[in-house]
Amino acid sequence: MRRKRFDILPLGIPVARMRLEMLACISLLAATATAFVGTIGFVGLIGPHIARMLVGEDQRYFIPVSAAAGAGILSIASTLSKAITPGVIYPIGIITALVGVPFFLSLVLSVRRETWR
Secondary structure (H helix, E strand, O other): OOOOHHHHHHHOOOHHHHHHHHHHHHHHHHHHHHHHHOHHHHHHHHHHHHHHHHHOOOHHHHHHHHHHHHHHHHHHHHHHHHHOEOOEOOOHHHHHHHHHHHHHHHHHHHHHHHHOO
16 A cells, blocks of 8 residues: 555555555454554564664665564663662563553554545
């Protein structure tokens, strides 16, 4: 769906309907993966987006940076979970959810605004 609307329209594909169907399908897949793996698996959804912002689409750099972004997010979340209250260790899943959900929502909403124009 990265192609422009005017590239797809001559093929007879209902673009608006296809986008809604794809959004529903992708949302269901992401929710299922997060439900099975937990909120730490949510990092697997955020890490690649951060990597794409940093290095773009070139797969030679994207895949290693994506792995490093995921590892960095979990390392920072682990450090924060231990540093918030001395003597208390909060679950990493809570930290990743508190930081990750607003980031992911802002990412989805910004992409949605650009896509639907």
